[in-house]
Amino acid sequence: MTAAVITGAGSALPAALDQKAAWDGFFARHYEGVRAAERIFMSAGVRRRHAVANPIDEDLSGWGTGARMARFIQEALPLGKQAVAGALDAAGLAPGDVGLFAVATCTGYATPGLDIRLASDLGMPAGLQRLLVGHMGCYAAIPGLAAVGDFVTARSRPAVLLCCELTSLHVQPAQRDLEQVVAHALFSDAAAAIVVEPGAGRGHRLAGVVARTDASTADHMTWDVTDLGFRMGLSPKVPDVLSRHVGDVVDELLTQAGLRAEDVAGWAVHPGGPRIIDVVRDELGLREEQVGASRRVLAEHGNCSSATVLLVLQELADVDGPIVAMAFGPGLTLYAALLLPA
Incomplete structure (x- = not known):
């Protein structure tokens, strides 16, 4: 293919x-x-x-x-x-x-x-x-x-x-x-x-995507259309739900490619907030510097919704090895993608 x-x-x-x-x-x-x-x-x-x-x-x-x-x-x-x-x-x-x-x-x-x-x-x-x-x-x-x-x-x-x-x-x-x-x-x-x-010979190729939605927690994050714009509903329980699923999602993504977490050279974690980054770091056993790109994007740009993980990937532009990109949102939904050097 x-x-x-x-x-x-x-x-x-x-x-x-x-x-x-x-x-x-x-x-x-x-x-x-x-x-x-x-x-x-x-x-x-x-x-x-x-x-x-x-x-x-x-x-x-x-x-x-x-x-x-x-x-x-x-x-x-x-x-x-x-x-x-x-x-x-x-x-x-x-x-x-x-x-x-x-x-x-x-x-x-x-x-x-x-x-x-x-x-x-x-x-x-x-x-x-x-x-x-x-x-x-x-x-x-x-x-x-x-x-x-x-x-x-x-x-x-x-x-x-x-x-x-x-x-x-x-x-x-x-x-x-x-x-x-x-x-x-x-x-x-x-x-x-x-x-x-x-088929380009440069950059990173898309090697896999895994999704997980926990519909039992659908009320934890909402984005409602109202007469005065769109209104966010954001429960403090979101990081707890993420902690239950992120390990399995990443394991499935990497196992499909025959990789382990230690093989990943770059982690593009959507910085939904400080606790979100903390949970991903701790559940995956990452070092703080491995989520540094996400911290920097949050600090310098804030949470820019869907654009944010692409900004984190730009921070990782010089990474030569495998990259895992992941983002989280209403559903509650987790999505992760594996990018491998072309």
Whole structure:
């Protein structure tokens, strides 16, 4: 079978926002009187994040969903274009070479969507196949990668995956709800793209994907469409559920390839929060430096939903050996992918 190989990556980030400045300039009064709010906000492992809508400058918490969706298209188009163009340049391909363009997002929708608008703007062919991976949440990059990988293997044509998430457009009205404090402390904006080519002799090939959904814990993480944007529900029990499943998922992924955890050269763990990284480290018996790329991405960029694991993979761009990428989200769902040197 033709291998599906990641040969290029690109990203685009809106303006940076210091975490302390975000608290002092907006969220302190937003959560005034909520005990422990500042401590939770400042212990999220985030030093700065990126926002197309800086809450210090503009308060979107009272905006309707329609206005937020219109803003999404306005802001996502230039970010998506920059990320995809960067990935294509890194791969040495032209937009006309692309056979499938997949877009993953859970933070904005329109029809025609980002896939159609960006394909046209970038000059991708009229016969381009397109795929929208919508509302899966933080883990969407991995099933997105699996889908484009299957296309590349079956069709022997290149594909592009773009993850574009603008969580800053979904700031919620002030509520005495610590789950909302956690969500507002963690989430950030980013666009990240990868190019996957058939049979390339450079980069990392997709060697396997494993998924696990624990439907009994479906209420632990939610992303509800409301009249005032999308609202996150985030239970503190999420790391406990992850601890029950992550070992088995990684064992299955590596066993299929005849590998063990000690054979893995790079770990791209979705940094859903500090406790998420801690649980993965401890359950898999990893050293702290092995999750260093995830810590750095969380600190410098925050949790950018589906784009985040692609940002971590960019941190691991110089790793020559096997890489395990994993992400977690609503369901509760765990996805993991094995990438081997081409």
